[in-house]
Every structure is written in structure tokens, then in C-alpha cells.
Amino acid sequence: MSATIKDIRKKTGLSLATISKYLNGGNVLPENREKIGGAIKELHYHVNDMARSLVTSQTRSVGMVVPSMVSPFHGSLIRYIESELKQAGYSLMVCDSMDDAEQERDNIEFLSRKNVDGLVLIPTGRKIQDILDLVPGRVPIITLDVKWSGISGVTIDNVRAGYEATSYLTERGHRRIGIIYIGKQCTGRQRLKGYCKALAKRGIQREEVLEIATDGTVDGAYEAMNQLLSLDRRPTAVFTCNHDMNIGAVMAMNDAGFRYPTDLSIIGFDDLLIPSILNPRLTVLEQPMEEMGNAAARIILEHMRHTDPADRKAEQHVYRAILHEGKSVERIDPEEAEKNS
Amino acid sequence: MSATIKDIRKKTGLSLATISKYLNGGNVLPENREKIGGAIKELHYHVNDMARSLVTSQTRSVGMVVPSMVSPFHGSLIRYIESELKQAGYSLMVCDSMDDAEQERDNIEFLSRKNVDGLVLIPTGRKIQDILDLVPGRVPIITLDVKWSGISGVTIDNVRAGYEATSYLTERGHRRIGIIYIGKQCTGRQRLKGYCKALAKRGIQREEVLEIATDGTVDGAYEAMNQLLSLDRRPTAVFTCNHDMNIGAVMAMNDAGFRYPTDLSIIGFDDLLIPSILNPRLTVLEQPMEEMGNAAARIILEHMRHTDPADRKAEQHVYRAILHEGKSVERIDPEEAEKNS
DNA sequence: CTGAAAGCGCTAACAT
DNA sequence: ATGTTAGCGCTTTCAG
Numbered sequence: 001m002s003a004t005i006k007d008i009r010k011k012t013g014l015s016l017a018t019i020s021k022y023l024n025g026g027n028v029l030p031e032n033r034e035k036i037g038g039a040i041k042e043l044h045y046h047v048n049d050m051a052r053s054l055v056t057s058q059t060r061s062v063g064m065v066v067p068s069m070v071s072p073f074h075g076s077l078i079r080y081i082e083s084e085l086k087q088a089g090y091s092l093m094v095c096d097s098m099d100d101a102e103q104e105r106d107n108i109e110f111l112s113r114k115n116v117d118g119l120v121l122i123p124t125g126r127k128i129q130d131i132l133d134l135v136p137g138r139v140p141i142i143t144l145d146v147k148w149s150g151i152s153g154v155t156i157d158n159v160r161a162g163y164e165a166t167s168y169l170t171e172r173g174h175r176r177i178g179i180i181y182i183g184k185q186c187t188g189r190q191r192l193k194g195y196c197k198a199l200a201k202r203g204i205q206r207e208e209v210l211e212i213a214t215d216g217t218v219d220g221a222y223e224a225m226n227q228l229l230s231l232d233r234r235p236t237a238v239f240t241c242n243h244d245m246n247i248g249a250v251m252a253m254n255d256a257g258f259r260y261p262t263d264l265s266i267i268g269f270d271d272l273l274i275p276s277i278l279n280p281r282l283t284v285l286e287q288p289m290e291e292m293g294n295a296a297a298r299i300i301l302e303h304m305r306h307t308d309p310a311d312r313k314a315e316q317h318v319y320r321a322i323l324h325e326g327k328s329v330e331r332i333d334p335e336e337a338e339k340n341s
Numbered sequence: 342m343s344a345t346i347k348d349i350r351k352k353t354g355l356s357l358a359t360i361s362k363y364l365n366g367g368n369v370l371p372e373n374r375e376k377i378g379g380a381i382k383e384l385h386y387h388v389n390d391m392a393r394s395l396v397t398s399q400t401r402s403v404g405m406v407v408p409s410m411v412s413p414f415h416g417s418l419i420r421y422i423e424s425e426l427k428q429a430g431y432s433l434m435v436c437d438s439m440d441d442a443e444q445e446r447d448n449i450e451f452l453s454r455k456n457v458d459g460l461v462l463i464p465t466g467r468k469i470q471d472i473l474d475l476v477p478g479r480v481p482i483i484t485l486d487v488k489w490s491g492i493s494g495v496t497i498d499n500v501r502a503g504y505e506a507t508s509y510l511t512e513r514g515h516r517r518i519g520i521i522y523i524g525k526q527c528t529g530r531q532r533l534k535g536y537c538k539a540l541a542k543r544g545i546q547r548e549e550v551l552e553i554a555t556d557g558t559v560d561g562a563y564e565a566m567n568q569l570l571s572l573d574r575r576p577t578a579v580f581t582c583n584h585d586m587n588i589g590a591v592m593a594m595n596d597a598g599f600r601y602p603t604d605l606s607i608i609g610f611d612d613l614l615i616p617s618i619l620n621p622r623l624t625v626l627e628q629p630m631e632e633m634g635n636a637a638a639r640i641i642l643e644h645m646r647h648t649d650p651a652d653r654k655a656e657q658h659v660y661r662a663i664l665h666e667g668k669s670v671e672r673i674d675p676e677e678a679e680k681n682s
Numbered sequence: 683c684t685g686a687a688a689g690c691g692c693t694a695a696c697a698t
Numbered sequence: 699a700t701g702t703t704a705g706c707g708c709t710t711t712c713a714g
Binding site for chain 1: 387389390391392394395398400401402404409410411412413415416417419420423424427432433434435436437439448451452454455456559588591592595600613614615617618619620622
């Protein structure tokens with residue numbers, strides 16, 4: 001039905017090799033180029049990717065595994081990656097892990113079996129090696145949002161982000177500051193680290209009850225926020241460490257009848273619709289989604305160009321989150337707050 | 342490197358044909374089944390999809406085109422579709438059209454060229470035929486959210502949803518009701534139709550200034566809401582017809598200093614985090630995302646099973662949106678409202 | 683039920 | 699620069 005290179009051979013009298021070369025950007029005489037180009041137009045010829053795949057062992061597709069497609073944070077990254085890959089002729093196969101490590105494993109295995117040429121992972125927090133074992137060594141893997149040593153990845157400087165968010169609060173008089181972070185992931189733990197650094201700088205003692213590790217989901221943060229709100233000595237401010245957790249935390253406040261910034265200040269993460277739909281607007285650390293997505297695409301493309309894994313040098317791209325000020329943080333008098341608590 | 346059926350032939354002494362049959366569920370003697378099964382385990386054999394594709398002309402992948410990956414409405418549908426397809430051994434290639442008809446066209450073309458076995462579209466509103474011409478006739482297409490005649494699809498009863506949303510408002514005394522809908526899409530226009538029906542039932546005159554057609558984006562709804570808010574005779578309630586438009590409308594209210602439900606009542610669409618993070622909670626029509634996603638997956642799988650397009654009968658699956666009550670609609674006195682306007 | 687053989691459409695040596 | 703040829707790994711007639 002569809003034309004093949006044999007049809008082009010018939011039309012041009014040239015050999016399959018020459019036509020193949022033309023198709024793959026090799027050296028072909030100008031006059032022959034023209035002949036072939038003409039035949040291609042005339043016959044509406046398109047390379048048959050399946051045949052090409054069989055011989056090259058490449059599918060020109062990359063797989064992507066995300067914890068949850070419903071989160072605009074992931075959706076947004078997918079968008080930019082997909083767009084870049086498409087331009088390079090690569091398609092993107094996505095798999096949703098439903099915030100479940102088991103599923104994540106299966107997804108990676110599934111995509112490997114689908115012969116993707118590369119893999120972009122936004123890990124849920126699982127160990128590196130478990131995953132690497134699932135994927136043939138020739139298939140490059142990169143991570144997004146999370147950093148895995150020895151593997152290329154795109155992240156922000158999470159310690160810094162945590163530090164800046166927390167400093168923003170301490171500068172406004174807050175001393176009892178809650179944090180809701182992802183415990184099983186370096187990203188979350190680094191944001192916590194930044195938080196600790198900011199406290200230390202002000203000479204504020206850490207308090208375990210104020211630091212709540214969750215799984216990073218809306219529900220997890222909902223419970224975490226409730227926990228903080230039910231404390232005898234409530235924090236005057238809370239730092240939520242990702243997009244979905246902003247949501248859970250705000251929902252918990254709504255349900256418990258607390259209002260920000262009057263009852264409690266809040267600073268969140270990621271500027272994707274949520275902060276700006278809220279009233280008052282949420283103050284957040286905004287990640288450069290487009291840059292991160294584009295970078296991820298470029299890195300995986302680069303790695304896929306090197307068929308020999310030895311030629312692929314792991315590189316970390318570290319971006320910076322920018323504080324986007326809303327009206328969710330109140331300036332308070334530290335001593336006053338201490339008395340009231 | 343990886344084992345092939347030839348290796349299995351060597352191990353079992355059986356012919357390629359028999360092994361292939363085994364792989365594809367044909368009739369093979371029990372003892373031979375066992376032999377082959379054993380060899381497969383021993384050699385860690387996996388079918389090479391690329392080789393299989395070349396001869397069957399099937400890639401076991403389906404393409405999906407969405408207006409925007411950032412919207413949880415689309416993300417959510419993708420999630421459920423992907424999950425069902427994966428179970429059936431199909432991968433999902435997604436493309437984001439960035440709310441642009443040009444891009445949508447390119448995406449469909451791109452996926453066709455990637456030899457997807459089927460296509461799931463959430464159209465932005467473009468004409469049917471333009472798109473059908475881009476895709477080989479053998480590739481089944483279905484739509485989601487939007488209904489295209491002659492093509493299978495999954496939707497909700499939009500007229501009914503529009504009617505119920507609007508009736509909910511009229512029953513609470515509202516007579517001047519604004520609507521922000523998608524103009525270029527049947528989905529939006531049907532919700533408008535339901536709106537009109539509900540007005541008519543109450544004997545309320547339609548007013549053009551209250552009916553604003555937009556492109557369905559956050560920004561579009563933002564402007565639309567501003568337009569409504571600046572009217573001399575403002576509506577007492579507004580109906581926003583999809584997830585992203587809820588956001589735009591609420592943002593506009595926030596920015597203009599209006600509060601719901603006191604200054605204005607609002608009823609929205611889709612229950613995906615936004616309604617419940619808002620305070621007061623948004624009253625919305627909730628679509629059964631999981632059912633819709635699953636249905637879409639089942640339909641496209643069914644269509645792909647029939648290699649002859651003639652065997653595929655177009656079917657519409659119509660679900661129902663359920664009103665999920667929040668606190669964004671105020672009960673008012675119609676006559677009082679009339680006097681004040 | 684099994685085997686032999688042809689071929690899907692393309693790439694990549696290798697020779698010219 | 700171009701042509702010849704041999705596969706890539708699998709499915710699928712067609713005989714037996």
C-alpha cells in the first residue's frame with residue numbers, strides 16, 4: 001500500500017543503498033538527490049519506522065514515568081519534554097505510577113520492554129539500583145526533580161530553596177515554623193536541610209514535632225497539616241514542599257477553620273495555578289518548569305546520540321527556584337508570638 | 342545479545358513456525374508447549390516487538406492528543422486510559438497541543454507517522470474532516486469530552502449538565518446568570534443549550550451580554566469574567582463550563598475584589614482539586630473521570646481488534662455529570678436582586 | 683500439529 | 699559516490 005524504497009528504486013534507477021543514504025543524510029550526488037527527492041514527493045513516500053527499527057534497534061521513542069499525571073507539576077514537565085522530543089522526531093510514552101512504588105517498577109519494566117531509546121524518570125523515591133537493574137544498560141536514564149548519583153538529572157538547588165523559603169519566614173518574625181516535606185526522597189530531605197540551615201542561622205532550635213515527613217501526596221499533606229494544627233503550641237507558619245502538598249495543607253486549614261495569613265502563615269512550592277487561584281494569593285517558590293523540561297529533553301537526546309554508554313557522561317543541571325510573593329505570610333512580632341503560644 | 346526464536350529452535354529442535362504459534366496462542370502439543378516454555382525461561386526470551394511490528398504492521402501503541410497536559414482534567418483522563426491500555430500491552434504516546442489548533446494538527450500527523458494503532462483525541466474544536474484526512478483509514482480514532490458524528494466517543498450529557506447547573510442557580514433565586522463556555526466546541530455549546538433550557542423553563546429571557554464564548558483556557562475565562570463583572574447590570578451568578586475556566590473566573594474575581602458567594606454566586610465544572618482547595622468550596626458538576634477514561638480505553642482497544650475498519654461500529658458512550666455541592670452559591674430573593682441591579 | 687521457506691522494509695558492510 | 703548483498707527477528711502461507 002504505502003510506497004517503499006524499492007518503488008523509489010524503480011522510479012529513479014538508483015540502488016537501495018543510495019536511497020537509504022539519502023534518507024539518512026549521507027553523501028549523494030546533487031542530481032541523484034533531486035531524482036530521489038522527486039520520487040519521494042511523487043510517491044508520497046515515508047520511511048517505515050518499523051523496518052528501520054528492526055535493523056537499527058532504535059524506536060525513536062522515549063519513555064517517561066511520573067508519580068501522578070493529575071499533578072500539573074508533572075503535566076507541565078511532560079509538556080515541555082514532549083515538545084522538545086517531538087521536534088527531534090522522538091515520541092514520548094508516558095506511564096503514571098499512581099504514587100505507588102510497585103507501579104513505578106512495573107512501568108519502567110513495561111517501557112523497557114517497549115524498547116524505548118531512553119527513559120525520563122520523576123522517581124517516587126525508590127532506590128536507584130532496583131530500577132537500573134530493570135533497564136538494559138544501553139538505554140540511557142535521566143531523572144527529573146530528584147537527583148540520583150551517577151545518573152544525569154535536572155533539579156533545582158533544593159537546599160537553597162528550602163533555605164530561602166524558611167528565611168523569608170524568619171525574616172518576618174516567625175520562630176515556630178512547621179515543614180511538610182517528602183521523607184523518602186532526597187528532594188524533600190534537601191528542602192528540609194535548607195529549612196534547618198535557615199533556622200540555625202537565626203539560632204532557632206529545631207523541634208521534631210514541627211517537621212513532618214509525608215509521601216508527597218495531597219492526602220499526606222492534609223493529614224500532616226492537621227497534625228500541625230492540633231499541636232498544643234502551634235507553629236505560626238508552615239512551609240509546604242511541593243505543589244500537591246500546598247493543596248492538602250490548604251484544604252486542611254479550610255476544613256479546620258483556619259485562615260491564612262491571619263491564623264497561620266504559609267509558604268508553598270511551585271507556581272501552577274493553585275497559588276494564584278487562592279485568595280489571598282499563596283507565596284511560593286517557583287520552579288522554572290519550561291527550562292527544566294527543555295533541559296531534560298536535551299540531555300536525554302544527547303545521551304541517546306551516543307550509542308556507547310561509555311560516551312555518556314552524567315551531568316546534573318541545577319536550576320534555581322524563585323520566590324514569588326503572595327499574601328500568605330504575615331509579619332509578626334517574635335516575642336508577642338512567644339507569649340501567645 | 343537478547344535471545345531470539347532461533348535460539349529457542351536450537352534448544353527445542355522445533356521449527357520457527359511452531360514457536361511463533363506458541364507465542365501467539367496457537368495450537369501446540371502440550372509436550373512441545375512445555376519445551377518451548379522452558380527454553381523461554383532459560384533464555385530469558387522476550388518477543389522482539391520491532392520485528393513483530395515489521396511483519397504485522399502493528400506497533401501496539403496508541404496516540405493521544407490533548408489540548409493541554411497542564412490541566413488535571415486531561416491528566417486525569419490520560420492516567421486512566423494509560424492504565425487500561427498498559428494492561429492490554431499497549432503503550433500510550435501523548436502529545437500536547439498547547440491549546441493550539443495548528444499544533445493539534447501537527448500532533449495528529451506526527452502520531453500517525455509514528456504508526457500508532459489507534460488515536461484518542463480530546464479535540465480543541467477543529468473540524469472533523471480536516472483531521473480524518475491526516476490519518477490512514479485503517480487507524481481507528483475516538484474522541485473524548487467532545488462528540489464527533491460518525492466517530493466513537495466518550496462524553497457526558499452536556500445539555501443535561503448545563504441544565505442542571507443552571508437550574509441549581511434559578512432554584513436559588515438567580516435570574517441574571519452569566520455563562521462562560523467554549524464557543525468553538527460542541528461540548529461548550531451544548532452546555533450553553535442546557536443553560537438556555539433552564540432559563541426558558543423559568544421564563545427568563547436570555548441576554549447576549551451574559552453569554553460569553555471563550556477558547557476554554559484560564560486566560561480566556563479570566564477576561565470573560567472581567568467582562569461580566571464590569572457590566573452595568575452584573576449577573577448575580579456565573580456558570581463556568583470547564584476546569585480551567587473555573588480557575589480563570591475565580592482569579593478574575595479575586596483580582597477585581599469580588600468574593601463569592603456574597604458578591605456573586607458561582608458554579609463550575611469538574612471536581613479536581615480546585616473546588617476543594619477553594620474556600621468557600623466551589624459547587625461544581627463532577628464528571629466521572631475514571632469511568633470515562635476506562636471507557637475510552639476499552640473502545641479504542643475494541644476498535645483496534647478489528648483490523649477491517651468496516652467491522653468497527655461507531656458508538657457513543659454518554660455519562661452523566663453529578664452536581665457536587667459546595668458553598669459558592671447563595672440563595673437570593675429574585676425581586677430584591679432585581680431592585681438592586 | 684509441525685516444518686520449510688519467503689519476505690516485511692530497511693540498513694550497513696563490502697566491493698566497485 | 700554508488701551498487702550488491704546479507705541480514706534484523708518475526709509471522710505466515712503452503713506442504714506435509
